[in-house]
Amino acid sequence: MRAAFIHGIRDVRVGELPDAQPTETELLLKVSSVGICGSDLHYYLEGGIGRDRIRQPYVPGHEFCARVVDDRAEKFGLKKGQMVAVDPARPCYHCENCLAGHHNLCLNMVFRGAAPNTGAFTQYVTAPPTALFPIPDGISSEEVTMMEPLGIALATMDLGKIRLLEDVCVLGCGPIGLCIVQLAKLCGADHVYAIDPIPYRAEAARKLGADKAGGDHRQVMEWTGGRGVDICIEITDNGASFEQAGDVIRLGGRIILGGIPEGGRYTTESFDLRRKGATVKLVRRMGHVYPRCIRLVESKRIDIASIVTHKWELDDVKTAFDLQASRTDGVQKGVVFPNGMSYA
Numbered sequence: 001m002r003a004a005f006i007h008g009i010r011d012v013r014v015g016e017l018p019d020a021q022p023t024e025t026e027l028l029l030k031v032s033s034v035g036i037c038g039s040d041l042h043y044y045l046e047g048g049i050g051r052d053r054i055r056q057p058y059v060p061g062h063e064f065c066a067r068v069v070d071d072r073a074e075k076f077g078l079k080k081g082q083m084v085a086v087d088p089a090r091p092c093y094h095c096e097n098c099l100a101g102h103h104n105l106c107l108n109m110v111f112r113g114a115a116p117n118t119g120a121f122t123q124y125v126t127a128p129p130t131a132l133f134p135i136p137d138g139i140s141s142e143e144v145t146m147m148e149p150l151g152i153a154l155a156t157m158d159l160g161k162i163r164l165l166e167d168v169c170v171l172g173c174g175p176i177g178l179c180i181v182q183l184a185k186l187c188g189a190d191h192v193y194a195i196d197p198i199p200y201r202a203e204a205a206r207k208l209g210a211d212k213a214g215g216d217h218r219q220v221m222e223w224t225g226g227r228g229v230d231i232c233i234e235i236t237d238n239g240a241s242f243e244q245a246g247d248v249i250r251l252g253g254r255i256i257l258g259g260i261p262e263g264g265r266y267t268t269e270s271f272d273l274r275r276k277g278a279t280v281k282l283v284r285r286m287g288h289v290y291p292r293c294i295r296l297v298e299s300k301r302i303d304i305a306s307i308v309t310h311k312w313e314l315d316d317v318k319t320a321f322d323l324q325a326s327r328t329d330g331v332q333k334g335v336v337f338p339n340g341m342s343y344a
């Protein structure tokens, strides 16, 4: 079957993978669409994420929609043809952290699409039923690819514990940032301020509910009359964003770091972070959040459809990665259809 392989920096090509073979405890799935994530772009632009480097060509992709095509579907309580969201994480369910309910921190985690594990930029995959979440009618294949970024956004909100009428700053208005802007409002935030240096991204945040949006984090201090926000949620690839978060919070404020800084490093001065007594938490993947994500979309409490801006065939994967990396043409989330756009 066909798949897109990242061979090295700025080198992604379609090649052949052996056919997917489910084990006794797995189901065969046909992939309809897969989103290009910021973490896929780290592999593509930097050859890895932090200390994890690509050592051999590998298939990326962990944000995807598929249909169950396995004849044994009923045995697992599913219907053949059913559209599903697939959690890319495979926790062990028996380590210390899994038993404590922290599946995102599983000691034996296997994560689909994190090198060297084969991801979803291919035609078929296999998965255990515990990773599958049936999608109700009325939700599109592209929206399902957004469930994973939405899941990260939701896990970020869970860490942030926003209280009613708190002021929130979101640094970074990519797909996850745009979910966070909407979720912050749902959580009862008073003002949501969104910052992104790329004008079309800041504008998208304003359209999706940010009270104010701009390109420079220092504007937040003007908007709050010099007080700063109660909580700053960072979701960028910019190593300077940690310091920026320290600049925009109030005394005693909280910071949630959700992004992956380019080159694997934050650059920060300690002054404001220390003087303000900042509480800092870091996001590591997401745990069991897909059911809530699906309900958020099904009940139309959140708009993820408008975040998907571009669609491509598998043969155009190089164009897709380059455009996604260039942050031009209004691109937010780009989605690739490994079995053709007619299979959605």
Ligand SMILES: [Zn+2]
Binding pocket: 037, 038, 039, 062, 063, 148, 149
């Ligand atoms: Zn992702």
Ligand SMILES: [Zn+2]
Binding pocket: 091, 092, 093, 094, 095, 096, 097, 098, 099, 105, 106, 107, 108, 109
């Ligand atoms: Zn575990």
